[in-house]
Amino acid sequence: MTSREEFEKREESFISPYGLPSSQSRGRVREEAPCPIRSDFQRDRERIVYCNAFRRLKHKTQVFLSPLGEHYRTRLTHTLEVAQLARTVARAMRLNEDLTEAIALGHDLGHTPFGHSGETVLKEIYSGNFSHPIQSLRVIDVLEKNGEGLNLTHEVRDGILKHSKGYGTIIPEDSKEKACTVEGQVVRVADIMAYLNHDLDDAIRSGVICEGQIPERCVNVLGTSHPDRATTMLRDLIYASHPENGEMKLQITDDVHRAMDELRNFLYHNVYRSPRVHNEFIKSKKILRELYTFFLEDQHETIFLSELDALEMPERKKGRSKERSVCDFIASITDRYALELYERLFLPLSLV
Structure with missing residues (x-):
């Protein structure tokens, strides 16, 4: 028995019935011989980390263009924060951490320069259907490795494609908008949690807003600091989610959901649409x-x-x-x- 086979056997013993063991992946577009050491999702994670598009994220804007300080987020640090939050949820819910992390690390590979302004301009001048999730999949399938692509598993590709719906609902009800795995659905929520927290943090650091402007409900429900807000949102998602009709239903309580929506709306009008940004x-x-x-x-x-x-x-x-x-x-x-x-x-x- 190879190291990979031993790991996959252990994995099936601790992953919940709602998570996806590596051995049950639907596979890749182009069939490959299995690695004797790493599971398929571990290989996907490493292919993402070592690809050119991932390295370029360090010089792509999150919100603030060419910030003067050293501590502002970039698209790369955003990606790492999403991966950390998503992996925390996956561990607590006994999901597949490797699958979750691979999706999180790859979710913004197709993001444009200059944040969402780059995405907006390509919608205007190239195609109204352009979006960074679709472009991320194109990077994975077509552009990386000089046209060979990374040949990732179906589940990782699906999670990357469905990680975002712009300013759509945090947890969609439409099954067509949901990733095919709970791990992919977790990444979508973690992505929103991450940018709500760090964009607020950076906006305060930059002086675009001050702490006193944060809506009262957001402070009372989510907390007054980055760690408090992250802990509140993570804990709420983990404990509110529950099995329903044989599937794991991700859920956030009404109070936290309303506070997250209000914070997102506040950021849109006071940070993203602020004259400076x-x-x-x-x-x-x-x-x-x-x-x-x-x-x-x-x-x-x-x-x-x-x-x-x-x-x-x-x-x-x-x-x-x-x-x-x-x-x-x-x-x-x-x-x-x-x-x-x-x-x-x-x-x-x-x-x-």
Whole structure:
């Protein structure tokens, strides 16, 4: 018996009936020989951590563009906080921690530069159907490893695709919006818990808002500090969730749910739409729009191919439109890369 087989046997003994043991995965798009040491979900987690798209998250905006302080969240630190929260829930509920962590670590691989302003501009200039969850799946399936993709398991891919619905409900009722595993559903909730907490934390640190502005219900129900709020939300999800009709039904109590909704609404109007944040997003949209238009022009094809090569992305393939390739490129680059590229392409060289 291999180390993996021994682990899978132990795993089936401690995972609850509502979690998914690694041995019961529906497998990969392209069949592979099993690893003698790691389970399929452990391999997925490691493929995500070692891929280029994951490393680029460290230079992608969460909320604040080019913050002056060292302690503001980036898309990478957001991802790590989601993984930590989701894994805590998975352990408490005896779910598959490796599956949960793999989904959490991969959920934002397709996120654009400059936060949600990048996603908005690609909706406007490429397709109204563009979204970062769909792009994350495209990164996994098509763009990574120079076009080979990561070939992740069905359950990890499904959880990544369904981790977000914009400002939709925290726990959806529609089965089409839910991940096929409880682990994937947990990541969706953990994602919301993470950004509610850390975006509020960063907004206070930056001076965009002050603690006295936080709605009274949010303070009274969730707590006054980041650890208090996280503990309240985690505990509530873990203890309110329960089996129903043979399935695990994730649930949050009414008081906590209302407080989370109110906090999300408060952040939207007072942080994300604040002049300081929104004005920077307008500038970033202009940068991405001009880069997109530039690379669509046939006369710049050589430059575009060299940029794809520098980013270790696959060259344009037969049957793939130029618009699709340029969209993939724009969505993949980091804030810093976009700014440097814009300067190189559009600003005059210094005469000094």
